[in-house]
């Protein structure tokens with residue numbers, strides 16, 4: 001092995017990591033050495049800056065618990081979470097696009113009947129979400145499940161409230177004609193948690209720390225590619241600068257205000273409410289190739 005110099009060090013390290021037996025680990029680690037060395041060569045950190053970075057990463061790790069994941073939040077604000085989502089969900093152009101799951105999904109939400117109210121007595125303006133689940137040919141997908149979660153009308157998720165769940169979450173199923181109806185409340189835009197190391201970093205920038213108002217969905221049916229996505233409110237002040245880069249044009253929907261009267265689930269409301277209509281399009285799941 002040659003003795004190291006500033007100019008040959010990257011090659012020496014890559015060479016060492018290119019001789020390990022596991023091919024995938026070898027691919028990952030040689031690329032990591034290549035890009036981290038290039039990053040350090042480009043920015044030429046001082047020892048003090050290096051110590052600051054190590055301290056920041058250490059504190060970020062210490063903030064993580066089973067309820068909080070500051071590293072995922074860091075990945076979100078760098079756009080890496082959305083890049084991961086894009087790489088792992090290369091769908092047909094006609095299919096509903098995916099977006100990040102985010103940290104507030106709670107598994108095993110209760111099932112609701114078609115048209116039922118998943119908001120119960122939560123604060124917020126009533127909102128009815130209706131539509132269909134279809135395949136790429138426009139054929140209705142009956143019995144598809146829609147796992148739905150969102151903020152209440154004050155911008156808070158269940159995990160941020162001191163409540164016995166479920167709070168603003170539930171599972172709905174499509175009818176035989178592929179249609180569904182959900183009663184909820186209008187979600188509002190909200191900030192990512194700013195009391196940790198990611199907040200500390202974002203505070204030193206002019207980057208917005210808000211997400212535009214949205215409703216989360218996981219839509220799935222046997223034989224189809226499962227999609228994790230959101231519907232975003234058109235006109236939201238943060239629609240063009242979502243802090244986690246989650247917005248895609250086909251996912252922006254109108255929240256139409258109705259002065260009162262008959263709602264899509266058959267109820268009659270005296271006060272104003274909102275209606276959202278959206279048709280989710282699923283594509284068939286890829287069939288695994290025989291080895």
Ligand SMILES: [Fe+2]
Pocket residue numbers: 102104214216
């Ligand atoms: Fe969210």
